[in-house]
Amino acid sequence: xxxxxYEYIPIGWVKTSCQEIPRHWTVSQxxxxxxxxxxxEPGLQDIQSGDFITVIFSFHQSPSFSQELLIQRTHHTGTxxxxxxxxxxxxxxxxxxxxxxxxxxxxxxxxxxxIDMIDGTPILDIKPYVTR
Amino acid sequence: xxxxxYEYIPIGWVKTSCQEIPRHWTVSQxxxxxxxxxxxEPGLQDIQSGDFITVIFSFHQSPSFSQELLIQRTHHTGTxxxxxxxxxxxxxxxxxxxxxxxxxxxxxxxxxxxIDMIDGTPILDIKPYVTR
Numbered sequence: 001x002x003x004x005x006y007e008y009i010p011i012g013w014v015k016t017s018c019q020e021i022p023r024h025w026t027v028s029q030x031x032x033x034x035x036x037x038x039x040x041e042p043g044l045q046d047i048q049s050g051d052f053i054t055v056i057f058s059f060h061q062s063p064s065f066s067q068e069l070l071i072q073r074t075h076h077t078g079t080x081x082x083x084x085x086x087x088x089x090x091x092x093x094x095x096x097x098x099x100x101x102x103x104x105x106x107x108x109x110x111x112x113x114x115i116d117m118i119d120g121t122p123i124l125d126i127k128p129y130v131t132r
Numbered sequence: 133x134x135x136x137x138y139e140y141i142p143i144g145w146v147k148t149s150c151q152e153i154p155r156h157w158t159v160s161q162x163x164x165x166x167x168x169x170x171x172x173e174p175g176l177q178d179i180q181s182g183d184f185i186t187v188i189f190s191f192h193q194s195p196s197f198s199q200e201l202l203i204q205r206t207h208h209t210g211t212x213x214x215x216x217x218x219x220x221x222x223x224x225x226x227x228x229x230x231x232x233x234x235x236x237x238x239x240x241x242x243x244x245x246x247i248d249m250i251d252g253t254p255i256l257d258i259k260p261y262v263t264r
Contacts, residue, residue: 006140006190006254008225026262040224042202046217052264053216056188056227058138070175084185084258085178092172093140093256095188097229099264114264122138124225126216130158131263132184132231132246 010122012036012108014057016115023075024087025098025116032115034100034123041108044126051102052129053112058122059089059096096121099129142254144168144240146189148247155208156219157230157248164247166232166255173240176258183234184261185244190254191221191228228253231261 016032034055036044047053069090070083083091100114148164166187168176179185201222202215215223232246 004141004254006142006192006256008138008140008227009136010138011224026264039199040202040216043215043224045203045214047214054229056225056229060138067171070172071177082177082179083175084172085260087259087262091257092143092175093188095140095227095257097186097188097259122136124138125223125227127219127229128217129264130219132158132261 008124010124011040012123014115014117014119014121014123016117016119018115021118022116025100025114028114028116030115031103031111031113034110034112034126036108036110036123038108044105044108044110047102047105047110049102049104052099053102054127054129055098055100055123056125056127057096057098057117058124059094060122061118062089062094065090065092095124140256142256143172143258144255146247146249146251146253146255148249148251150247153250154248157232157246160246160248162247163235163243163245166242166244166258168240168242168255170240176237176240176242179234179237179242181234181236184231185234186259186261187230187232187255188257188259189228189230189249190256191226192254193250194221194226197222197224227256
């Protein structure tokens, strides 16, 4: 057991039939479902239609990171940026974060708007969306 | 190798001498440092003084999760809430997220304002702060 490795097991998965994934949740009009494990359903009880929620997930299909990716050309504007100033899926820890809008909650499933994750994306956490 | 476990190695650690950790970054006036591994320093190059950044970290001292924690009384208001509507450190995956303001960047160290993590907190990722 390496105390320096942090391990997480998905609380659920993203389901979407979207073929062309929008580049970012700020510009996504795609709907999809967050299907949460039934055992965690009580934890969703205060999530309401209309709420924005923060979804933490794994970029599970992202190729492994290497040093030359510390500086990347951004997909959108073509600017060269340090990886920690980008939303690139190719980062030292392939963790993603998106803010989506809840359309409907039904038991352990959340229908949401603003999907920018691929079908099957493992969800690690859901948090309230709080701004500074 | 369990394909259903996602493993992350810290990119750095939080350093703070703060004794009483504020309950949330939205109300924190505490300063601290994000000390990033030297190998990742180039990835920080576009982080500027005055920027807000999103820090993803591990609640590494959080006790393990159990079913009765799916509904919790919030620390602040005392309201009873589903865990995914709270910022509690006791959650199925003990991942935290805070938005802090960069005061100064010096090589691989970021002096920041708005710390609500304890000293030694492992940092998993830094992302730009983007609002909806």
